[in-house]
Every structure is written in C-alpha cells, then in structure tokens.
Amino acid sequence: xxxxxxxxxxxxxxxxxxxxxxxxxxxxxxxxxxxxxxxxxxxxxxxxxxxxxxxxxxxxxxxxxxxxxxxxxxxxxxxxxxxxxxxxxxxxxxxxxxxxxxxxxxxxxxxxxxxxxxxxxxxxxxxxxxxxxxxxxxxxxxxxxxxxxxxxxxxxxxxxxxxxxxxxxxxxxxxxxxxxxxxxxxxxxxxxxxxxxxxxxxxxxxxxxxxxxxxxxxxxxxxxxxxxxxxxxxxxxxxxxxxxxxxxxxxxxxxxxxxxxxxxxxxxxxxxxxxxxxxxxxxxxxxxxxxxxxxxxxxxxxxxxxxxxxxxxxxxxxxxxx
Amino acid sequence: xxxxxxxxxxxxxxxxxxxxxxxxxxxxxxxxxxxxxxxxxxxxxxxxxxxxxxxxxxxxxxxxxxxxxxxxxxxxxxxxxxxxxxxxxxxxxxxxxxxxxxxxxxxxxxxxxxxxxxxxxxxxxxxxxxxxxxxxxxxxxxxxxxxxxxxxxxxxxxxxxxxxxxxxxxxxxxxxxxxxxxxxxxxxxxxxxxxxxxxxxxxxxxxxxxxxxxxxxxxxxxxxxxxxxxxxxxxxxxxxxxxxxxxxxxxxxxxxxxxxxxxxxxxxxxxxxxxxxxxxxxxxxxxxxxxxxxxxxxxxxxxxxxxxxxxxxxxxxxxxxx
Numbered sequence: 007x008x009x010x011x012x013x014x015x016x017x018x019x020x021x022x023x024x025x026x027x028x029x030x031x032x033x034x035x036x037x038x039x040x041x042x043x044x045x046x047x048x049x050x051x052x053x054x055x056x057x058x059x060x061x062x063x064x065x066x067x068x069x070x071x072x073x074x075x076x077x078x079x080x081x082x083x084x085x086x087x088x089x090x091x092x093x094x095x096x097x098x099x100x101x102x103x104x105x106x107x108x109x110x111x112x113x114x115x116x117x118x119x120x121x122x123x124x125x126x127x128x129x130x131x132x133x134x135x136x137x138x139x140x141x142x143x144x145x146x147x148x149x150x151x152x153x154x155x156x157x158x159x160x161x162x163x164x165x166x167x168x169x170x171x172x173x174x175x176x177x178x179x180x181x182x183x184x185x186x187x188x189x190x191x192x193x194x195x196x197x198x199x200x201x202x203x204x205x206x207x208x209x210x211x212x213x214x215x216x217x218x219x220x221x222x223x224x225x226x227x228x229x230x231x232x233x234x235x236x237x238x239x240x241x242x243x244x245x246x247x248x249x250x251x252x253x254x255x256x257x258x259x260x261x262x263x264x265x266x267x268x269x270x271x272x273x274x275x276x277x278x279x280x281x282x283x284x285x286x287x288x289x290x291x292x293x294x295x296x297x298x299x300x301x302x303x304x305x306x307x308x309x310x311x312x313x314x315x316x317x318x319x320x321x322x323x324x325x326x327x328x
Numbered sequence: 329x330x331x332x333x334x335x336x337x338x339x340x341x342x343x344x345x346x347x348x349x350x351x352x353x354x355x356x357x358x359x360x361x362x363x364x365x366x367x368x369x370x371x372x373x374x375x376x377x378x379x380x381x382x383x384x385x386x387x388x389x390x391x392x393x394x395x396x397x398x399x400x401x402x403x404x405x406x407x408x409x410x411x412x413x414x415x416x417x418x419x420x421x422x423x424x425x426x427x428x429x430x431x432x433x434x435x436x437x438x439x440x441x442x443x444x445x446x447x448x449x450x451x452x453x454x455x456x457x458x459x460x461x462x463x464x465x466x467x468x469x470x471x472x473x474x475x476x477x478x479x480x481x482x483x484x485x486x487x488x489x490x491x492x493x494x495x496x497x498x499x500x501x502x503x504x505x506x507x508x509x510x511x512x513x514x515x516x517x518x519x520x521x522x523x524x525x526x527x528x529x530x531x532x533x534x535x536x537x538x539x540x541x542x543x544x545x546x547x548x549x550x551x552x553x554x555x556x557x558x559x560x561x562x563x564x565x566x567x568x569x570x571x572x573x574x575x576x577x578x579x580x581x582x583x584x585x586x587x588x589x590x591x592x593x594x595x596x597x598x599x600x601x602x603x604x605x606x607x608x609x610x611x612x613x614x615x616x617x618x619x620x621x622x623x624x625x626x627x628x629x630x631x632x633x634x635x636x637x638x639x640x641x642x643x644x645x646x647x648x649x650x
Contacts, residue, residue, distance in 0.1 A: 144625045262451065
C-alpha cells in the first residue's frame with residue numbers, strides 16, 4: 007500500500023528525486039563550505055551557476071518537446087564574442103544594452119535556424135544541431151580568433167554584485183523563470199508541448215500544430231542560450247570563442263538529473279533547474295574536498311553517473327521486492 | 329513524376345569522388361599530375377580508416393534504435409590507445425596482448441554502458457556521456473600528464489606502411505576493407521544482425537518474436553565498446569604518440585559519418601558501407617579545407633554547412649501526414 011503510494015508520487019512528480027539530490031549536495035556543500043549562506047558566498051556561487059541554469063531551462067523545453075539542442079554552447083559563444091568585441095572594455099552602458107538587444111536577436115535567429123531545419127525540413131535533431139553547433143562555434147571563432155576584448159567593469163559588476171534585499175540576483179531570475187514556466191504549462195501551448203513530446207504523430211492527429219510547437223522550442227532555446235551568453239559574459243567580463251563549448255553537455259545532463267525523460271513529454275522546468283544547481287554543487291564539492299587534481303574529473307563524473315543511476319537502482323530493487 | 333532514388337552509401341561515395349576531382353582545380357591541388365592525385369587519394373583514404381573503424385560501433389548502437397548512441401567511444405579510443413602504448417613499449421611480441429587488452433577494456437566499458445541502459449533505464453545519450461566522463465577521469469589518473477611507452481615496429485609496419493613497394497596501398501586500408509566485409513557479414517548474414525535490425529524497428533515486436541532484447545542490447549553496447557577499443561589500437565599504430573585528447577575529436581564525426589551514410593538515427597535501417605562512405609566524405613572535406621589553408625573558424629563553418637546540406641538531402645524523416 008505504502009509502496010504504491012510512493013510509486014505514484016514519483017510518477018506524478020519526476021522532479022522529486024532532483025529535489026532530494028539538490029538537498030543532499032547542498033548539505034555536503036554546507037559541511038565543506040561553512041559560510042555558504044553568507045550573502046557574498048551565496049552570491050558568488052549563484053552567479054557562477056546562473057549561465058548554466060539559463061541554458062538548462064531552454065534545453066529542458068527542447069527535450070520536453072521531444073528534441074535535443076547540441077548547438078546551445080555555440081550560441082553562448084557567439085553572444086560572448088559579439089559583446090566582447092563590439093562593446094569593448096571602455097564601451098558606454100548604452101552601447102552595452104544595444105548589443106545585449108542584438109545578442110538576444112542573434113539567439114532567436116540561431117534558434118529559428120535550428121527549428122526550421124528540424125521542424126519544417128524534418129531533419130533529426132541531434133545531427134542537425136550538431137551541424138549548426140559547428141556553424142555557430144565557427145562563427146564565434148571568426149568574430150574573435152583569440153581570447154580577449156571585454157565589457158566595461160561597472161556593467162559586469164551589475165551582474166556580479168547585485169544583491170537586492172540581500173538575496174543574490176540569480177534567485178530573482180530563477181523565480182521569474184519558474185513563474186513563466188508555471189504560466190506557460192497552464193496555457194494551451196504548454197499542453198501542446200507535452201503532447202508533441204509524448205507522441206508527435208498522435209498529437210498531429212488531434213490537430214496539435216506539431217511543426218509550430220517543435221519550431222518554437224528551438225527558438226526558446228536560442229533565446230535562453232543568448233541570455234546565458236550575456237550572463238557568462240558579464241560574469242567573466244571578457245571574451246573567449248570556446249566559452250560555451252563545455253556548457254552544452256552539462257545542460258543536457260542537468261535536464262536528465264532533473265527528472266525529464268530524454269524521449270520527451272515527461273518532466274518540467276523546475277526539476278532541470280535543480281539539476282543545474284546540483285551539478286554546480288557537485289563541482290564545488292569536488293573542488294572543496296581537496297581531491298588531487300588528477301582525480302577531480304573521475305570523481306565528478308562518477309558522482310554524476312551515480313546520480314543518474316540512482317532512480318534506476320531504486321526502481322530495480324522495488325520491482326524485485328514487489 | 330517518378331523520384332530518382334539513389335542509395336545513401338552510393339550518393340556519399342559519388343559526392344566524395346566529385347569533391348576530390350574538383351579539388352584538383354584548387355590553386356594548390358593536384359592539377360593534371362596523376363601520381364600526386366593518387367597519393368593524395370590514398371592518403372585521405374588512410375586517414376578515413378580510423379574514423380571508419382570508430383564509426384563501426386556507433387553504427388551498431390544507432391541501428392539498435394531506442395535513441396541508441398555511444399558518446400563514450402571517443403574516450404575509449406584514447407584509453408585503449410594509451411593502454412596499447414604502455415603495454416607494447418616498443419616490443420613486437422606484446423602487440424597481440426595489447427590488442428586483446430584493448431578489445432577487452434573497450435568491451436567491458438561498453439558492457440557497463442549496456443547494463444546502465446538496459447537495467448537502470450538510463451537514456452543511452454546520458455549514460456554514455458557520463459561514462460565518457462568517467463573514462464576521461466580514469467585516463468587522467470593513469471596518465472598523470474605523461475606516459476612512457478612506445479609503439480612496436482610491427483604495428484607501424486602493419487598499419488601505417490604500404491602493402492609492398494609495388495602496391496602503394498597502405499595496410500590500414502586493406503585492414504579496413506576486410507573489417508568492412510566482416511561488418512557486412514555480421515549485419516546481413518548472422519542472427520545477431522537480423523535481431524539488431526528487428527530491435528531497431530520495434531522492440532516490442534522483436535521481443536514478441538522471440539528476440540532476447542536484454543541480451544541483444546548488452547551485446548550491442550559491449551561490441552560497440554570493443555570496436556572503439558580496436559579503433560584506439562589502430563589509431564596509436566598510425567600516430568605513434570598518445571595524448572589526452574587523441575580520441576575525442578573522432579566522437580561526433582563518427583556519428584556524423586553514420587548519418588551521412590544513410591543510417592537512420594532512429595534505428596532499424598542502415599549499413600556499415602554507408603558509414604564507410606560517410607567517413608571518407610567527412611575526412612575528405614576536412615582535409616580539403618586544411619589544404620585550402622582556411623582558418624579554423626571558416627573550416628568549422630564549412631563543415632557544419634556541408635553536414636547540414638548532406639542530411640537535408642536524404643536525412644529527412646517521414647512527414648507527419650501520411
């Protein structure tokens with residue numbers, strides 16, 4: 007009786023496991039970094055996590071809709087190089103905001119290109135976004151062949167040191183994302199998204215605009231990638247064409263740790279956001295635990311694999327006993 | 329109106345030939361010098377061998393369907409290349425041992441992938457991605473920045489040198505041809521091959537028709553791992569040196585080679601001939617761009633655009649309306 011109750015709960019809230027992981031990693035983090043909740047420490051953690059959080063939110067939408075976006079890192083790089091080369095270290099704030107606007111448009115365009123090929127030409131998402139990731143990463147490298155450039159320090163500080171009401175800026179942004187998601191998932195579009203991700207053919211037969219929904223997920227992902235690019239540029243203050251590269255696979259792992267099914271149609275956005283924060287904590291734990299540098303990658307990857315395997319292991323034992 | 333249908337492997341091969349002939353017109357191309365053209369062609373084929381062998385395992389897991397993919401192959405290649413390098417230490421008699429170790433280690437990693445995917449229900453994309461991180465971590469621990477070792481003279485003779493002075497075909501190409509025939513036999517003439525395609529088309533019907541789906545899945549990933557291990561063994565025989573990032577650059581091209589060769593990324597349909605042709609096309613494009621002395625940024629963009637065009641031609645999925 008109790009077991010079936012647990013099962014039902016887990017099926018209803020795929021993010022429950024992500025929440026458990028988040029709490030565990032948070033606790034370990036607090037042990038290793040006792041001043042974790044001090045305003046400045048919290049802020050310096052959260053501002054590092056925020057770019058991945060933004061990227062993960064976009065990736066979550068794409069994966070919910072049954073796709074995958076490998077080009078997100080390339081879009082981050084484009085935005086980073088555009089801002090670093092066009093605004094410059096001594097640029098005016100007006101110029102910065104002007105190029106932030108242009109960056110958002112670039113992200114939307116890049117996402118629309120992905121969406122066009124995948125939704126309208128019906129190409130396979132993984133290979134299409136892989137191809138466009140080369141286009142985007144190449145373009146970023148073309149804009150800025152060698153790391154350099156930057157944005158004015160006072161604008162970077164706006165991102166780095168803003169703590170309204172003594173809370174990190176990232177908290178507000180996360181809250182906004184979750185509120186928007188709660189609104190979206192209650193609309194007709196939200197229902198369409200789950201239907202398309204669940205089974206596109208069935209959705210098509212029930213008059214869901216499948217193509218348009220698929221297209222839109224990539225546009226959203228492009229926009230979120232551009233936001234992530236702006237965030238990481240304000241965090242680092244400088245330009246590097248390879249900055250987005252390692253972020254892509256990280257965002258996909260975060261979505262899965264967050265309880266979303268890779269095949270689409272199951273999950274949400276809150277879980278993946280917790281997944282992204284958990285991955286950040288894991289990185290922190292590995293660096294704070296004084297593990298030898300040579301072992302860091304191995305330990306981190308093993309923790310991630312264990313985290314991915316845990317729900318499966320629990321299910322395995324439960325079905326054995328039942 | 330009758331549509332002209334041409335099988336993807338043939339189309340890819342034709343494209344390779346046309347591209348190669350066109351490359352003769354480049355300022356520093358082979359022009360009318362047949363001897364140069366021949367040596368250039370053999371060189372490109374020789375380079376394609378390694379991508380081709382690594383793409384073999386990828387072909388198997390992709391045909392097996394259910395989002396099958398192996399993102400750990402790049403790091404497995406690096407690992408077995410390093411193991412071979414360390415075990416052989418320049419001694420001819422240790423080569424066989426190194427080959428067996430490479431196959432066994434690759435197979436074991438593949439088996440772990442398969443176990444996670446089959447029993448713990450982790451999606452192949454993230455399972456193999458996580459495994460890739462673990463293997464990379466293991467490489468860092470073993471490697472500690474530098475390894476001492478050496479490839480054996482017999483390996484260079486068997487892999488890098490030509491068959492004989494009168495026949496200027498490198499042995500690697502001959503190994504690849506034999507390998508291709510074996511892969512064809514495996515896919516088209518064995519029960520394993522038949523079951524693999526059955527798995528890719530529909531797992532439920534495969535199970536109902538008496539296919540051992542669990543066993544097949546484990547075997548496919550183990551075999552894919554072993555083939556990646558073999559790829560690492562061959563690769564180090566050609567390069568003669570090892571480094572941490574040896575295998576990773578082959579990872580996504582191996583998936584692209586499979587896609588360009590007309591194997592459906594959703595599984596159930598494909599051939600190894602296609603992947604071979606795909607490997608040749610991709611290697612050709614990469615080396616052409618290098619010969620043309622394009623900067624890295626332009627090279628990436630052209631590669632991405634070409635890939636996009638190739639898959640737009642025949643990588644399209646069925647329309648929703650049928």
